[in-house]
Amino acid sequence: MDTREVRWGEELDREKIEKYLKRNVPDYPGPPLTIRQFGAGHSNLTYELTSGQWEAVLRRPPKGPVAKKAHDMEREYKVLDAVHPFFPLAPEPLDVEDGKLLGHEFFMMERKHGIVYDTNWPAQVTPSVDLAQNISREMVDRLAELHSIDYMKTPIKDIVKPEGFMRRQVEGWIRRFDAAHTPDSVEAIELKRWLSDQIPEEGESTIIHYDYKLNNAMFSEQQPDRMTALFDWEMTTVGDPLADLGVAMSYWMEPSDPEGLKYGLGDPPLTTAEGFYTRREFMERYAEKSGRDLRHMDFYLAFAYFKLAGIVQQIYYRYQQGQTDDPRFRHMNEFVNRLIRQASAQAGLETSNKGE
Template sequence: MEETKDTRKVREGEEIDGRKIEKFLRQNFDEIPDEPLQVRQFGAGHSNLTYELKAGDWEAVLRRPPKGPVAPKAHDMEREYRVLKALHNKFPLAPEPYVFDEGKVLGKPFFIMERRHGFVVDTEFPDEMKDVPDLARKLSSTMVDRLVELHSIDYKATGLEQMVKPEGFMERQVHGWIKRFDQARTDDVVSGERLKKWLTHHVPDSNEASIIHYDYKLNNAMFNEKAEMTGLFDWEMTTVGDPLADLGAAMSYWIEKDDPGLIQTGLGKPPVTIQDGFYTRDEFIQRYAQRSGRDMEQIHVYVTFAYFKLAGIVQQIYYRYKKGQTNDPRFADMNVFVNNLIEHAEETAGL
């Protein structure tokens, strides 16, 4: 099968039954040509498993939970499918979802969605984008502006209203992620008690609610040769809540060149945002404030919580590795990253 830059051969232990998938596809899609189904895996990501499906010139994407037991309410494929159904027409950067299976075919739920094309910018620039003038600034401003655009959509006009409960969002988030962190904690990570106490005493009191992606980061987006966004992915955490929580989460992923080394390399090679020309977090926040008109007085609280939330997400992944539920070697030292995220969150809070 033709090699592509964003897919790879399926990792050992993460295979899916191609015959069952092909039968399912032909039952649900009349337009698939009579050619063998080819399955490849998208290489990025540490959580859900995503595969490219191709038969002739027909193509789509399959998304399913990771192998082994998962945390309660995590990796909810049906919910992500419904979110995309509700959002695609209002926010076209969200791929169109085609069909959902509750687990009858593979034993795990999955959905099939539209295949988008472009370039994912992660730890280096794709060759096709390197000649774009002011590339780093364009990517930075595009990331801000698309987030503001998402937050400007009336969620009540999308169908999401039936799926969410925006009242008391930050209160639930803080206490919920403390509980998740504690449930997944292993003996080689810090307890974070001082940080958890600070967070419970500084919950922002916000009544504003908007659609939030809640995993908004550069390598969850796709761009064309002009640095225009062509797709936004990984809508698993999407909900309706405080838009500044979304901004805070985005900033926890937006690494700067002056950040501690272990923050830069916690998920592998440092992202391109450490390079000259990219917005700093302060510049990102300032542009967001200008474009959205929102008050940034408490943004340090949102960013502090975002680092703690990220620590909880990483710890859940590490917990699965520690318990032998996955053998992906990328996860072996994630406890070190968790400890550094807690320390970085404490510094952000001024503790």
């Protein structure tokens, strides 16, 4: 996974970090400490720390005010601590800090190495239809594997409340979307009403990653179709596994998707390349592996696109409020509107809001 020089305004206090490491990380060998930043991602800030052969990853919330309960470093640490023994693709957490040291929470975890498939084939990989098929299959199978874990046998049971999950999700993301609304983004009135009215009856609950996408996974350099790590567990909880599948599909672009959808976060993901599963193929294999009934997937897909619109709108709102000056965020309202159109189409609604 590529790193870069730390972006201006997102630096860490090296002296404080070194003192923290000496006090809290037994195998830290001492300075000189090198700090670099992972360039991907639009939410939490993630850094690589190295000293000689020693290495670790530090995650902290974004700059500026954040939504209540969002970017909870202690919770993400606890999730990894609970899930890692049962699902080793989750990085092992090392330590968590409450904010007194740097003025914000952060946690540390092990550094994983491998290939991350993002928007282009990595230089060290020879592209092929077979490889794309195998990567797709691996993505499906690992998601089904995560959903097969009995969460009641893990410590995550103590920090979740699965009852009423889907209704809380719909109502909560409507509130977040409205709270971050800006005049240049659509209001999605009909879509919000439809989602509230169409929530499926409550079924089984499983551990869900809830941010499952290709560039959050890492693959082996020796076996480029075998997953070796899964990152970004910030949204992980226990809830409806089909909501997790829906979110995965909202990120899984296809060549035939509208240009505004494919390019909403920059270059299209590698899933648009020849050989990758379509969303239908992904969902069919998931149904085969998990035995779950996907009859209500139109709802889960519509909600997933709306949820993604809410996430992007929150980021755009922060940009509009001057809480970040990252140029990637300047036109994100256009992607929000495209996502609302996609969600509305999935719901079978005609988009009547201006801009939809």
